[in-house]
Amino acid sequence: MAHQTIRDILADHPAFLGFDGAALDLIAGCGRNMRYRAGELLFREGDAAETVVILRHGDAAIELAAPGRGPLRVESLHPGDIVDWSWLLPPCRAMSDARAVTDVAAIALDARCVLDKCDEHTELGYRLFRLWLPHLARRVRMQRLQLLDLYGAHAR
Amino acid sequence: MPAEAAISGSMRPQPYRVTEVLRELDDVVTLRLAAEDRAPLPFRPGQFNMLYAFATGEIPVSISGDPSRPDELLHTVRRVGAVSSALAQLERGAVLGLRGPFGSHWPVETERGRHLLFVAGGLGLAPLRPAICRALARRADYAGITLVLGARSPREILYAWQLAGWAAAGAMKIHVCVDHAGPEWGGPVGVVTSQFPRALDGIAPDRVSAFLCGPEIMMRHGCGDLEHLGIHPERMWISMERNMKCATGLCGHCQFGADFVCRDGPVFRYRRVRRPLGIREV
Numbered sequence: 001m002a003h004q005t006i007r008d009i010l011a012d013h014p015a016f017l018g019f020d021g022a023a024l025d026l027i028a029g030c031g032r033n034m035r036y037r038a039g040e041l042l043f044r045e046g047d048a049a050e051t052v053v054i055l056r057h058g059d060a061a062i063e064l065a066a067p068g069r070g071p072l073r074v075e076s077l078h079p080g081d082i083v084d085w086s087w088l089l090p091p092c093r094a095m096s097d098a099r100a101v102t103d104v105a106a107i108a109l110d111a112r113c114v115l116d117k118c119d120e121h122t123e124l125g126y127r128l129f130r131l132w133l134p135h136l137a138r139r140v141r142m143q144r145l146q147l148l149d150l151y152g153a154h155a156r
Numbered sequence: 157m158p159a160e161a162a163i164s165g166s167m168r169p170q171p172y173r174v175t176e177v178l179r180e181l182d183d184v185v186t187l188r189l190a191a192e193d194r195a196p197l198p199f200r201p202g203q204f205n206m207l208y209a210f211a212t213g214e215i216p217v218s219i220s221g222d223p224s225r226p227d228e229l230l231h232t233v234r235r236v237g238a239v240s241s242a243l244a245q246l247e248r249g250a251v252l253g254l255r256g257p258f259g260s261h262w263p264v265e266t267e268r269g270r271h272l273l274f275v276a277g278g279l280g281l282a283p284l285r286p287a288i289c290r291a292l293a294r295r296a297d298y299a300g301i302t303l304v305l306g307a308r309s310p311r312e313i314l315y316a317w318q319l320a321g322w323a324a325a326g327a328m329k330i331h332v333c334v335d336h337a338g339p340e341w342g343g344p345v346g347v348v349t350s351q352f353p354r355a356l357d358g359i360a361p362d363r364v365s366a367f368l369c370g371p372e373i374m375m376r377h378g379c380g381d382l383e384h385l386g387i388h389p390e391r392m393w394i395s396m397e398r399n400m401k402c403a404t405g406l407c408g409h410c411q412f413g414a415d416f417v418c419r420d421g422p423v424f425r426y427r428r429v430r431r432p433l434g435i436r437e438v
Contacts, residue, residue: 059344061345063339069338070338070339071338071339072336072337072338073336073337073338073339073341073345074336074345075345075346076333076343076344076345076346076350078344078354099339101342142346142347142349142350145347145349145373145374145377146335146336146346146347148373149308149335150277150278150306150335150347150370150371150373150374151277151278151279151306151307151308151312151335151370151371152308
């Protein structure tokens, strides 16, 4: 079986659909493969958010810890999902835990590297904004619905 | 002494005895009912009965059992108001009043050859269960059957025992997701609509017929998302809930746009109600 480069992996990944060859070349230089065992933390709340983690295989979950209640699982993530956005927003600290629910294969992009390349190549930054923002918007909409406690006793 | 007022058949509650009370969730029970002195009540999936708790009042409750077993007439009730609480407190042997069945039904029989997608949120599985039973009984008639179910948490999944049986039988793909969970839950966490891409993976959207039941906002967003994924509004049905009183389209309490939910619904083709669903005043 032929060895897949990071660029090959990016070219096949749904999060990079719409990126042209030049953009993939730039991003690939920031990436590496990561694997996590089921149950392993991808990152913990408060960690420096220095990596863009994008799922390739397996499922992960966003968890929040509450005193006396243990970790609460609030969102599931699946292949194609970008796990977190804290790397983009100061103070660049993870706002939650992320845990592998199954064995996970992921692409890990060095966030500083990505941001520097976006500064240097503004077209790449614009493309990343256009193609990744819908992903973020979809998750925000889902979480708004979750906030409604739709299935509670007052459900109608 | 005044003459006895004439009450038409559809308005006269008939006595039914509670033969079993199944405790489903902390605040949800299923009542198994049997007619006191008449034949079992045939019904179609998605229809409802008016259940009358004597001295308290009457509410509409979907029939939640297998339509091939009308002798086991099931209704799943959540304790919310005075009447539902009175019904949920009934014990085996108690008698209640019943009118029905009323309303439109899930048209699973006209969708033969297609992939059936059932989408239920919370107690929305109760009105869908008869349609699922009917479809599973005629599994060979359909290209596939998928159930996507949303619940608040793993311990609030309705009919969990039956889901396990359905999953073991393997005739239907089941995706259950919850709003929140502890780490012991290995399934997905999120709103039910977040599971659509996985549930429909590999299925041509033009072959899918979708049946949704749950909170109205879930159905509104769910139908919108399914339409975005390529499922035609003509091939989606939802079950509406409004303030149903007479159940015969006379009193007007359940008016929804040009329709009465009790008479023209509760099951509507999505295309028919898409516009009024977006009007807040309706």
